[in-house]
Structures are given as C-alpha cells and as structure tokens.
Amino acid sequence: MKTFSLFALSIALFISSSARADNPTVGGKVVINRDVGVELTIVNLKPAGDKQQALLLFSGTQNEFDGKVLPATVEDDRDRSRYHIQRRGQDYVPLIVQHGSSPRYQVYYPGMRADDIELKLDDEKSKSLKPEAIYKQFQKQGSIEAITKFNRAEPIGRGKKDLAEEQERFHKKCDLPIPFEVDWNGISDDILKDLSIGSYCGAPFEAMESLCDESKEAKHTFQSRIKKITCHFGAAQKLELEGATLKWTTARDASNQTQFARDYLLKNL
Secondary structure, three states, X not given: OOOOOOHHHHHHHHHHXXXXXXOOEEEEEEEEEOOOOEEEEEEEEEEXXXXXXXXXXXXXXXXXXXXXXXXXXXXXXXXXXXXXXXXXXXXEEEEEEEOOOOOEEEEOOOOOOOOOEEEEEOHHHHHHOOHHHHHHHHHHOOOOHHHHOOOOHHHHHHHHHHHHHHHHHHHHHHOOOXXXXXXXXXXXXXXXXXXXXXHHHOHHHHHHHHHHHHOHXXXXXXXXXXXXXXXXXXXXXXXXXXXXXXXXEEOOOOOXXXXXXXXXXXXXX
C-alpha cells in the first residue's frame, strides 16, 4: 500500500524554503455544505519539488480541525485528487476531489456521522477569498502537534477493547475466565500505527474457541492446563506452554496465525 510517511517532512521543508517568499499561494477556493454547516477553504501553494502542496482550513466540524490551517500534500491521478495530512502521526485523507465537469468535494474528519460529506463550490466566497491571508494565519498559528503527533494511548485503547471482547467470547465458548497480558511497552509505534493488535494478539483465543466448539476434551484440557495467556511481538510467531502460562509471540509479517496456534494446541496439549 502506498504511504506518505514523508509528507510532514516535505511540508516542513517547503514551509522553510517559502518563508522568504512574500506570497507562496497560487489561488484557492471555498467549498461548503450548508445542510451540515461544514465549510472548507482550500489554498494551493507553489510546488515543493515534485510535491503539490495545499493548505486546508475547516470550520463547522466541531472537532480538532476547526480553525486550524492544516498543511497537505496532494496526490493527483486522472480522476481525482487526494489531500493527505498528518493526524496522530499517521497519514489521513480529509479531502478527495473527484474531477469532472462538476467537481465533487468529499470531506472526511474525525467524529463525522456520515461515511463522507459532499461540499459544493461557493462562488461568492471563493471570489472574495484572500489566499495570502490564510497562509499568514498558518505561519502565525503556532504548533499543531495536538493534531499531528502520534498518541500511543489511542491504538492501545482500541487494542485493549478488542481483546476484552475476544476474551469474553473465549470465556463463553470454553467456560474459562483467564488472565491475559500484552507487552504493550514492547510494541513499537510503527506496529501500533499499522496493525490491529486485537487481531494479532487474539489468535490463540480464536484457535481455542474453535477447538472448544469441536470437543469437550479440548475444553477440559484448557481448563486444567492453562491459567494465563500472554502476548508480545517478536521476530517470528511462536506459541509455547511454560508451566501453566500459554505464551504467544506474534510478528508484523505473521500469517495464518489462528491456524498456527490451532496446530500447536492440537499437537502439544
């Protein structure tokens, strides 16, 4: 999958190089959806190398985007343009413009109730827009790290929620409430950004659930021999029973994890 992890760097370099310019903007427009009260100002900037840049200013989203001028890198193809920003240390696309005789402006933002919201060009506001004023606002607004900086607590929270639900399913299937520990400190930021920890660490639960469905003997074996399950990330997937603790090691490139765990349990327990 194509990623844009260097967007923030390219934008920072552009801003540094353009700081000496009186006005690096090259026009802009205002798009709006009056039914939901969302408005977006788009200001185009002079390209930085082969990267097309823009500034986005939202209002009416009722979240962290409102009132902040967000630097974006534009990915163009034949049919559409995708505007990429950094949010919580990850690539985020708040705007897709579908090209054509009547361009469609589809916006996405945290907390929105619909899958997307379509905005329409506001000719009057676009004509009165002063792009250089938006650029000056961007220069003066200060840090936007609250939006751009990665926050480990968010994916860890999602992972804990997913795993708690998986534990509950396991408890019902195998009649076995069991302590479960994840080595969260051993999980890198990149893994937290890219992977579903609930899916990767939940593989042994899924394997045991299927075996409990198939056999009362498996259920009794798990109840008598497993008193705790742990999960951490390593170089390769591995499952081992050490005493009464089932230790699960998973890895970024691991595949068929549930089957791997199932095969181990059938062979060793």
